[in-house]
Amino acid sequence: MAAVMGDPGLSKLQFAPFSSALDVGFWHELTQKKLNEYRLDEAPKDIKGYYYNGDSAGLPARLTLEFSAFDMSAPTPAHCCPAVGTLYNTNTLEAFKAADKKLLLEQAANEIWESIRSGAxxxxxxxxNKFLLLTFAIxxxxxxxxxxxxxPGWPLRNFLVLAAHRWSSSFQSVEVLCFRDRTxxxxxxxxxxxxxxxxxPEMAFSPDCPKAVGWEKNQKGGMGxxxxxxxxCMDPKRLAESSVDLNLKLMCWRLxxxxxxxxxxxxxxxxxxxGTLGCNVARTLMGWGVRHITFVDNAKISYSNPVRQPLYEFEDCLVGGKPKxxxxxDRLQKIFPGVNARGFNMSIPMPGHPVNFSSVTLEQxxxxxxxxxxxVEGHDVVFLLMDTRESRWLPAVIAAxxxxxxxxxxxxxxxxxVMRHGLKKPKQQGAGDLCPSHPVAPADLLGPSLFANIPGYKLGCYFCNDVVAPGDSTRDRTLDQQCTVSRPGLAMIAGALAxxxxxxxxxxxxxxxxxxxxSDDRMNEPPxxxxxxxxQIRGFLSRFDNVLPVSLAFDKCTACSSKxxxxxxxxxxxFLVKVFNSSHSFLEDLTGLTLLHQETQAAEIWDMSDDETV
Incomplete structure (x- = not known):
């Protein structure tokens, strides 16, 4: 940019060149002068810059041009030295490229040399400190x-009319940048x-308004x-659908x-x-925007239900009660018509609850x-929210x-x-991947923090923590003993966590x-x-505390084991009929739990014998 005199052969002294620093104001001022004053004039113009003596260490020596560069009488900023130069502004990119840069530099050098020779x-x-600035506009x-x-989009249309009206006498064409800022x-x-x-086009100072266009065409392409x-937009159901997910969208936008x-x-x-868990799980699912919810239950709504189960009202208990x-x-769809909710009033066959061999009962x-x-096949996630342990067995097997x-x-x-069952690997990966190849004791016997970094396909299910098969847990129990008795807020907490x-x-x-x-991961980067x-999430309301144990799948599990x-x-x-009609010993014999019990009893007998001989 700067022309420097000297013969490098006379000295080994080296010099740091200027780094040009053109302020935004300079370009704005050049734009205004180009449009309103210079127009097509490509004659060189005198300009003035300055350099500052006091920059921090590490910064290059800068030759600065700002908005005042075109005013040769403008004062120089404090602690700065002025530098005069020449602006060569071309009208086209071709002229910019064709400019003889060597000749321009030699001309500037001759001017410096003449000032030295003449004593000026x-x-x-x-x-x-003569400098040159070669630019291309506009x-x-x-x-x-x-x-x-x-x-380009529509906003450019009338802007080009403005350019043609004001500048067509100066410019035959302009270069246009359509700036598109996307994410x-x-x-x-x-x-x-x-x-x-x-x-x-040639339309400088034309008094007549150009022909106007702009009516938007209809769907058929006509001017109608x-x-x-x-x-x-006015249907309340549609309005509900557009509004129900607002909280979820705000979560995405803000957090x-x-x-x-x-x-x-x-x-x-x-x-x-x-029941209580099912109602609370359903309401939380709707809060998350879930649109497809299906219920399965065979009970009817009783008078004690509405105060704990938020999908029911007193009228639902009358005349024997509606099927839950x-x-x-029905209540979910009344709360939000956009949800696809279905209900099936049916029983789930259970171990220890025999199926009679009469045609009707067996067929049912x-x-x-x-x-x-x-x-189970038609859904992505299965929630087990029943009252008894044995009622969870069949859906656990089917889902696995x-x-x-x-x-x-x-x-x-x-x-x-609250827990997620281990998700078995796809069948084509081999039966050996379904459960660990070595015997694993239930987690409750080994402690919750014994395992770490267990992938989902090796995690245990609800029944992996047990060493006995599920059976009839309601036999010989009165009605009040069959009911789950919990602190009222517990189901809401567990349902939400599920x-x-x-x-x-x-x-x-x-x-x-x-x-x-x-629990050890609570201070680590979340996944x-x-x-x-x-x-698992195991909660203790009396202590207001939760723990997060992890347990491996049990190779003798009565629900998810490969056997x-x-x-x-x-x-x-x-196979299922055998389980329903047999005592819990059937599943224990099949999975090897019976043998495990016998080996455990034998070990205890040996321990007692050793104690007696001491």
């Missing part, structure tokens, strides 16, 4: 809303912008009115931009049990099993066989457990195969945008 530099040392910029690759995958992207040259159907709501909204949930599953589905059990298998995510919630008086666990699993890139988070993805699943997949309903 002694009177005005500023002449020693390009106009437009903030362009159009997405088409080759065409692509969360990142700002301007690569969609386009640049092109436009020839300006467009019809807008506002019925959907969790990586939250994948589609995975949550589109999930199909099967709720087995429409049907009433729950077969239909119930087939219906349950179809429901069909590789469906299971979320289990069970209540005590002031304790609860849904939040499901959502966290869905947000993990590996879904149900995600490695289980434990999802919503936090941890535990295997049970293989038998179910080979024999189907015939």
């Amino acid at each position: 530099a002694l009177d005005n040392p500023v002449l020693l 390009t106009v910029g437009v903030y362009d809303p159009c997405n088409l690759a080759q065409y 692509l995958q969360g990142m700002r992207d301007v690569t969609h912008s386009i640049i092109f040259e436009v020839k300006l 009115p467009r019809m807008v159907n506002l019925s959907e 969790v931009p990586t939250l994948d709501l589609d995975k949550v909204v589109s999930v199909k949930c099967l709720l087995l049990g429409a 599953a049907l009433a729950a589905a 059990a077969r239909r119930d099993v087939e219906r349950l298998e179809q429901l 066989s069909k590789r469906k995510l299971v979320i289990n919630a069970a209540l005590g008086f002031d304790t609860f457990v 849904v939040e666990l499901m959502v966290s699993v869905l947000q993990h890139p590996e879904g149900g195969y995600a490695i289980a988070s434990s 999802t945008s919503l936090g941890l993805v535990p295997h 049970v699943l293989d038998q179910y997949e080979r024999e189907g309903f015939n």
Whole structure:
């Protein structure tokens, strides 16, 4: 940029060159002068800059040009030295490229040399700092809303009329930058912008208004009115659908931009049990925007239910009570018509609850099993929310066989457990992957913190913590003893955690195969945008405390072990009938629990014998 005199052969002294620093104000002033004063004039123009003596260490020596560069009489900023130069501004890019840069530099050098030879530099040392600035103008910029690759948007149209009216006598054409500021995958992207040259028509100072166009064409491409159907906007159901997810969208916009709501909204949930847990799980699912919820229950609404089960009212208890599953589905659709809610009033066959061999009872059990298998197959997540342990067995087996995510919630008086069942690997990966190849004792016997970094396919199910098979837990118990007695807030807490666990699993890139988070992970970087993805949440309301144990699948589990699943997949309903009609010893014999009990008793006898001989 600067012309420097000297013979490098006379000295080894080296010099640091200037780094040009052109302020935004300079370009703005050049634009105004180009449009209103210079126009097509390409004659050189005198300009003035300055350099500052006092920059911090490490900064290059800068020759600065700002908005005052065109005023040769403008004062120089404090602590700065002036530098005079010449502006060569071309009208076209071709002229810019064709400019003889060597010749211009030699001309500037001759001017410096003449000031030295004549002694003018002694009177005005500023002449020693001669610089040149070669530019190309003009390009106009437009903030362009159009997405088409080759065409600009409407805002450029009248701007070009302005350019033609004011500058066509000075310019035959202008270069146009259509600036497009987009967001692509969360990142700002301007690569969609386009640049092109436009020839300006001759219309300088024309008094007549150009022909106006702009009426928008209708759907048929004609110049007729467009019809807008506002019925959907005025339909309360449509308004509810557009408003119900506002909280979820605000979560994404403000707090969790990586939250994948589609995975949550589109999930199909099967709720087995429409009691206190089922009602609270359903309401939380709706809060997350889930649109597909199905209930299964065979009970009717009693007078004690509405105060604890928020989907029912007093009128639902009259005349013997409405079926819970049907009433729950109906109430969900009244709360939000956009939800696809269904209810099935049916029983779930259970171990220890014999199926009689009369044709009606056996056939009914077969239909119930087939219906349950179809429901599990048609849903993505199965919630086990029943009152008894044995009622969870059949859906746990079916879901494990069909590789469906299971979320289990069970209540005590002031304790609860919420857990996800281990999600078995796809069948084509081999039966050896279904459970660990070595015997694993139940987690309750080994302690909750013994395992770490267990992937989802190795996690245990609800029955892996037991060393006895499920049986009839209501036999010889009075009605009040059969009811689950819990602190009133416990079901709300457990139901909400069950849904939040499901959502966290869905947000993990590996879904149900995600490695289980434990209590030790609470201070670590969470694996999802919503936090941890535990295997179990065990709560103690009396202490207001939760723990996150992790347990491996039990190779002798009466629900998810390979022996049970293989038998179910080979024999189907015939195998299930054996389980229903036999005592718990059938499953214990099949899985090897009976042998484990015998070995444990033998070991205890040997221990007692050793104690007696001491």
